[in-house]
Amino acid sequence: MSVSTTITVPVPPGLVIAPQLPDLLLPVKVRRGVTGFLRNHPTVAIGGGLLLCLVLIGIFAPYLWTLDPTALAPAKRTRAPSADFWFGTDALGRDVYSRVLYGARVSLTVGLSVAALASLAGLAIGLVSGFVRWADGILMRFMDGLMSIPPILFAVALMALTRGSVGNVIMAITIAEIPRVSRLVRGVVLSLREQPYVDAAVTCGTRTPMIILRHILPNTLAPMLVQATYLCASAMIVESILSFIGAGTPPTIPSWGNIMAEGRALWQVKPFIVFFPAAFLSVTVLAVNLLGDGLRDALDPRMAKSL
Amino acid sequence: MVSYILRRVLSTVPVMAIVALFVFSLLYIAPGDPAAIIAGDQASPDDIERIRQGLGLDRPFLVQFGSWLWRILHGDLGTSIFTNLPVSSLIAQRIEPTLSLMLLTLVLTIVVAVPLGVLAAWKAGSWVDRTIMAFAVFAFSLPVFVVAYVLAFVFALQFEWLPVQGYTPLAEGFWPWLHNLILPAIALGSVYIALIARITRASMLEVLQQDYIRTARAKGLDQRSILFVHALKNAAVPIITVIGIGVALLIGGAVVTESVFAIPGLGRLTIDAILRRDYPVIQGIVLMFSFLYVLVNLIVDLTYTLVDPRIRY
Numbered sequence: 165m166s167v168s169t170t171i172t173v174p175v176p177p178g179l180v181i182a183p184q185l186p187d188l189l190l191p192v193k194v195r196r197g198v199t200g201f202l203r204n205h206p207t208v209a210i211g212g213g214l215l216l217c218l219v220l221i222g223i224f225a226p227y228l229w230t231l232d233p234t235a236l237a238p239a240k241r242t243r244a245p246s247a248d249f250w251f252g253t254d255a256l257g258r259d260v261y262s263r264v265l266y267g268a269r270v271s272l273t274v275g276l277s278v279a280a281l282a283s284l285a286g287l288a289i290g291l292v293s294g295f296v297r298w299a300d301g302i303l304m305r306f307m308d309g310l311m312s313i314p315p316i317l318f319a320v321a322l323m324a325l326t327r328g329s330v331g332n333v334i335m336a337i338t339i340a341e342i343p344r345v346s347r348l349v350r351g352v353v354l355s356l357r358e359q360p361y362v363d364a365a366v367t368c369g370t371r372t373p374m375i376i377l378r379h380i381l382p383n384t385l386a387p388m389l390v391q392a393t394y395l396c397a398s399a400m401i402v403e404s405i406l407s408f409i410g411a412g413t414p415p416t417i418p419s420w421g422n423i424m425a426e427g428r429a430l431w432q433v434k435p436f437i438v439f440f441p442a443a444f445l446s447v448t449v450l451a452v453n454l455l456g457d458g459l460r461d462a463l464d465p466r467m468a469k470s471l
Numbered sequence: 472m473v474s475y476i477l478r479r480v481l482s483t484v485p486v487m488a489i490v491a492l493f494v495f496s497l498l499y500i501a502p503g504d505p506a507a508i509i510a511g512d513q514a515s516p517d518d519i520e521r522i523r524q525g526l527g528l529d530r531p532f533l534v535q536f537g538s539w540l541w542r543i544l545h546g547d548l549g550t551s552i553f554t555n556l557p558v559s560s561l562i563a564q565r566i567e568p569t570l571s572l573m574l575l576t577l578v579l580t581i582v583v584a585v586p587l588g589v590l591a592a593w594k595a596g597s598w599v600d601r602t603i604m605a606f607a608v609f610a611f612s613l614p615v616f617v618v619a620y621v622l623a624f625v626f627a628l629q630f631e632w633l634p635v636q637g638y639t640p641l642a643e644g645f646w647p648w649l650h651n652l653i654l655p656a657i658a659l660g661s662v663y664i665a666l667i668a669r670i671t672r673a674s675m676l677e678v679l680q681q682d683y684i685r686t687a688r689a690k691g692l693d694q695r696s697i698l699f700v701h702a703l704k705n706a707a708v709p710i711i712t713v714i715g716i717g718v719a720l721l722i723g724g725a726v727v728t729e730s731v732f733a734i735p736g737l738g739r740l741t742i743d744a745i746l747r748r749d750y751p752v753i754q755g756i757v758l759m760f761s762f763l764y765v766l767v768n769l770i771v772d773l774t775y776t777l778v779d780p781r782i783r784y
Contacts, residue, residue, distance in 0.1 A: 309489020313761045316723030401614045411745045442617040450612035
């Protein structure tokens with residue numbers, strides 16, 4: 165490295181003058197508050213914003229110029245998209261626009277419910293497994309076994325046992341996802357247990373339930389939140405797949421998978437029946453995944469670099 | 472090494488036992504009385520009871536599980552309620568298209584995703600990297616049937632380059648087989664490609680920061696041998712692991728892809744079985760796919776030693 169500072173004063177021999185450091189570190193603008201967080205993590209803002217729009221669409225579906233999504237109109241079968249029927253009509257004359265908007269309710273309900281239920285169940289099993297030695301071996305062998313059943317087939321097998329309803333779909337997907345979530349929580353719990361502050365709490369005589377509540381649980385929340393968004397995305401895809409192959413939401417309730425399943429026979433001539441629910445589903449899943457990626461980067465900066 | 476392989480193979484036994492227990496419980500608690508179905512409409516309660524005893528359905532759960540397991544181990548997966556054919560022969564008839572589709576997808580994924588991931592890691596932070604990763608996020612969010620319909624619409628209906636649907640057995644030649652399967656394989660592979668590309672990039676980024684990579688650069692090795700010989704070899708273990716885990720995605724996706732492209736494989740069999748509530752068939756399919764999945768991950772574990780000689784057991 166060359167020293168570029170011009171020296172005017174004669175320097176005594178043996179003295180080394182430190183080179184002037186260039187201004188490499190630019191001032192960091194600290195952003196605070198919710199808006200600051202969103203500006204620092206634009207993927208969270210984009211994903212969250214899109215998801216919020218879709219939730220609003222689902223809630224306010226009856227007021228968004230929709231018709232009765234189940235009303236049959238045999239005279240108006242398979243109309244192409246027009247001013248009257250924005251997304252066209254399906255093989256039974258039902259308005260695809262209305263069905264797609266109402267379909268958002270099923271997808272979002274299933275996605276959010278599965279994310280919440282599977283996280284809670286996984287958290288419970290993972291905590292028990294991480295703290296109760298004798299239960300760990302049994303639980304984890306059992307979870308290993310269940311994990312070797314591909315999730316979609318697992319859900320399909322469970323759905324075969326019951327009638328198709330939104331509640332049963334939620335239960336089936338939740339059960340299929342629990343093994344993976346509890347494995348994740350167990351891993352996090354096991355690494356947290358080794359932390360010095362847990363040792364300190366043990367030394368202080370804190371009881372195990374209190375340690376779990378005060379020291380372990382809060383630290384599992386960040387990875388769980390990220391995992392829950394991925395669970396939500398995957399649950400929405402599995403729901404649409406189940407409905408698509410006829411093992412999910414009953415045909416009386418419009419869901420994106422159902423609409424596509426009904427449009428399947430006609431898709432080569434009337435692709436719009438399949439196209440619109442497919443587009444909504446993709447955008448919704450993308451929104452949730454963006455939210456998840458953004459949260460992961462925000463909550464775990466070490467992961468952000470690698471993935 | 473031999474003892475490791477033995478231990479690893481033995482460790483799949485409890486896993487498969489749990490799968491078997493789950494699958495058996497499925498049939499056990501399934502609605503409908505098999506004895507009544509077999510007896511027919513005109514049977515008296517006594518007849519039904521006699522058939523039930525004949526089938527051993529009055530015995531305790533674990534006894535029934537034991538005898539069921541014994542039959543499974545002898546290759547008897549039961550009889551389809553609907554077609555009265557053995558489940559094992561139903562599966563055997565349909566397995567070729569499904570395995571073809573999955574194998575082709577696997578090859579396609581590895582050939583596409585690994586170089587993409589390596590490229591993204593090499594050009595980390597550049598527009599190439601960002602484009603590949605943006606593609607990965609999008610592809611990961613697109614459900615398999617969405618990709619399937621879009622591909623079929625563009626390449627089969629609009630351009631008419633490839634067939635819309637159908638399957639040609641491999642026995643009728645490699646090119647006709649490939650011709651029919653290429654669109655389904657791309658559709659099925661898109662999520663998988665995104666997943667593997669992301670893992671490859673992450674794993675490569677970690678390896679590229681190591682000292683021996685700097686040494687390799689310093690001694691003037693060309694970029695290609697650094698990336699593919701030094702770095703990729705050391706980054707391979709996590710990539711292979713995820714390739715193994717991702718097979719679950721392939722299995723679930725294959726059911727849907729086959730449905731979109733009208734491929735007469737196990738997916739079609741699954742859907743028919745669900746619609747007819749044909750529990751022995753559902754059971755057989757779940758058992759077979761789970762076994763396949765366990766087998767793939769067993770092979771993955773065993774290849775670690777080939778890829779990374781430092782791993783010794």
